[in-house]
Amino acid sequence: MKRILIFALTLFTTTGFSQTITDNYFKLTRANFNQQNAYETTAFVEKYFRVPGNTGFNASIHYVEDILKKAGYIAEKANEFEAPLTYRIEKRPMKRNTWEPVDASVIIVGETMPLIAYKTNRNMIPINCPSTPKDGITAEVVFVGKGTPADFEGKDLKGKIVFGDVATGRLISAAVKAGAIGAMGYSLPKYNQPEIHQTSISFGSMPANAGIWSLLLSYGVKEKLKAACLKGKVELKVNIETKIYQAEELTIVANVKGSIKPNERFVYSAHVQEPGANDNATGVGTLAEMARVTATLIKSGKLNPQRTLTFLWGDEIVSTGRYITDDKERAKGILWGMSLDMVGEDTKKTGGSFLIEKMPDPSAIWTRGTDKHSEWGAGDVKEKDLFPHYYNDFIMNICKTQGKFANWTVNFNPFEGGSDHTPFLRNQIPGLLMWHFTDVFYHTDNDRIDKVSATTMKNVGVSALTAAYTLITADENTASATVNQVKNDALIRLKTEFELSKKAIAEGKSLTDEKHIIEVWGKYYVDALATINTMAVEPKTTRVGSTIKVATLAVEKQTQIFLDELKNISNNSSAN
Template sequence: MKTSKAKLVLLCVFLCVTLQQPAAAQKPPAGLIKNLSVIDKHFSGDRALATVALLQNYWRHAGNRDFNLGMAAIAAALRAGGYSESDSRFKLLVRDTLLAHGRAWQPDFAELRLLAPNDTVLHSLAQAKMMLCPNSHATPPQGMRAELVDLDSLEVAPGSLRGKVAYTRRPPHEVFGEAALTGEAAGLISSYLPDFNRPVEHPASISMDAIPYVDSLVVFAFKISYASGVLLDSLLRHGPVLVQAKVQAQFSAKVVREVTAEITGSQKPEEMIAVIAHLDEPGANDNASGCATLLEMALALRQALAAGELPAPARTLTLKWVEEIATVLRWQRSEPAAFAQVIAALVLDMAGEDITQTGGSFLVERAPDPAAIWTRPPDQHTEWGSSEVEAADLQGTYLNDLFIAACEGRGRLARNGWQVHSNPFEGGSDHVPFLQHGVPAVLAWHFTDVFYRTSGDDIDKVSPQEMANVGVSAAATALFLAQGTEADAIAVVRLLLNRAVQRLENETRNSLAALGKPGADPAEEEKILRAWQRWYEEAFVSVRKLALAPASAGLTAKIAQAQRQLQRLTESKVNAIRRGRK
């Protein structure tokens, strides 16, 4: 049916007035608000912080002793909180997987001492976990004394570094072949820190890095701070430098423990909402805070549900503590039929930062949408950087806007000034394998963090309030997804339409601004608006999977109505662009 220009103008006015509310005025669905309010009563940020403190006792490398002890501590807390291997409703599962070709690395002691011209300890493992690179081998018990040579100023010949320790300002994994394989150095010392760690401002920070494992090679590698690097640079300019390295570390078979807390669905227990946090990485924020937040979510959900304060989930809530990315991939490969029943996934990674200290922001990393290809204000990528995304990778989903709305709703209810931001898809965490297998997934994280993967990532940079903000939002969203009523689904359609209108208004402004600049491509601007139209049309359709029952006539009509309104609005915006380019 054709629409006259006059009717089109009236429709656009109606949509702009009635649908394009400011973000702060857009309330989440009523069921989601109730979940937020009730779960908040049971979530303890202080208890989560105590869990972070406990996990910080362990150097968590996937499959090593400390990793599995951390998993055991999480399982013990779940048992104490009412989960059990024998409970069919609140079920605890602990699984150990032996990886035949894997290798676990466990550090126990490390010390780097400067012997000459001064005698002083530069760094120790007890002082800074990040100072010893994973895959470092043990030294003799008495340590190893060696001359320190400046690798960056040398032409390395085969065997030319034998019996020496090579110093570099580059990442150790980048120079490993040159120094250890070719030069046969006994060890490496690197002062490298990425620019976003702001080494001059934080001269004591030591950034984490790893070296490759080579069966036939016994070698160690240390990371040192910017301040220690300045010292070594100065000493090397004035004469010989002698160091002593002591390392106690061992390699063993890789047995990866994973812990799962399940709240069994009452109607469709085979369908799952997954919430994931990885335990590997030794930092407090990365990712003890994500694991502690997930643990507190599990405890709060059990308390609220057992007390009857919230309706039982119709789908199963599956909360997993894992090895980053690898566990989810193993899950998909070993249980493809069960994995295919995952409706959506929420991932917690670096969930608890005190942003007043780290300089980061709370972010929801969205499942791929057109901003991952055409990144325009207010969207921007973090210093993590973008991933290559093609138009074929885009699949509209309700999950992005729903979780953002939950976080915004949490901020309003808590009245604590929580700032919620989002970023286009970048990758790098446990949401990636879900997305690769067609499961909608979002990441709750913080970045850019000046202490990311450094010795500064300690418990003093973790905020119990931030863990409560993230955890309550994620728990409320997961339960909402597991409840899946038709009323909830219709409310999500309304939410999506509001957000779609906002997005089209914003992208139209971007396009008109672009067309005012030399060399702008009008066809490209239309292409971007059409991409957002298609993405949101698909997002509306995705709401059918949120509802437990097959889409009713009422839900189907609401989806079709929203799609028509979006199509008409898009046409008006495309016409505005065409007029703007003349």
């Protein structure tokens, strides 16, 4: 009991110290982040179905460019450090043609209103789908159930449209083989709640040069067409207009030069492609406003970045991965990465929750207690994949501080992957994801501007900027406060895991296995504490190293106490 009391007192005092260091940056970012700016950029970007190289993607890149130019960033000519604020647009030839949708409609012959139309369902046309002839095409549609070989057997499909209660992609190959001219199907995951949101269509793609066109259907349209087909012969008039053409892939990179260690940097990434508002027009809009705020603070003399801050907009994972691997010397200086993906949700409408996806820590292997994966699903994380670093706890504490200030709910999930944080991690660079999940409109054409919250974008932007500003100007006080913060987080986690293991042993679980979990968590935090030694831009004493040693001993001691107690509990259980 005494040990717990001392621990609680330590937690209170050190957390307060940590917050005082970031107070100034919180005040600056809260006062200067204009959520309406972020919202307006999001509204512009979400108008387009964005594929690398197409009209909407490029328009979004140039919209961000205009924001940067007005903020004071100058076009890079010689190198990225020729001025305090620079930007460049990187242009690369694409290995395949780009694609964009123009219009589409499907009408049941004999009816006046379209069964489905692009104006209300922009995701109905899969990426790479070709156009039909100019005046459309009229043909019989044949229902093939779940699209199994048996469902195709004995059916005359030549010159007809194949329709199935299955993902369109699973129909195309068989449809081509049978001589069909088109394929239509349906598939949405349960978290989209398609029976409730019956107009939703999840965007998808089809093979280029497949030889036929295809369309994606909503639950409501699928059910209506299925009922019609089961009654008798149905003919459809289908009209699809798309553009397929050669183009360049654009990436825009903005840099804020560090005054002391310009080659060390914090990198933000927000991907432009995808057709949604939250995914990921909100990431584009939030990051653009963050870049504007940064320029404003630098020009007013209120921010002096000692390390470089980089803003990146491009093709998800591809642009970020290329930025890291194209220049090995530059990559050596990337100390932190952050992905902004789906960061502006109105959670009352989407059902999602703001999440920080952590770098791989033991909760990605042993997910228990209050830890839980999103419906995206767990990755295959092994002990060798763990990434011990202070960055997880540092970012979570920054976001929690903003959450408390703004009455904003902040949650987190174990590592899962799938966005722009993964290229950082693959290259052994600390990288985190800010996002929302589970969202009932995720990847569907109901992910529109009315589901976006400007307030949420501000909360994310303020948190992300405050974190980066603190790190790119970190001194020994920042590092020492972070040591105490991470130590306390470690002690809380160890206590939590101990209670879970104690319960598991009482339920018959292996003592060896439960001790191993505690050991791994202890080692994880010991290794994470060690990484704080390089946080300060210009360390002048050995104070941080000494603080790390003291904190490490505290974590190791507490780990051993819990291991011994687990052993005693197990022995007592065996004796009884």
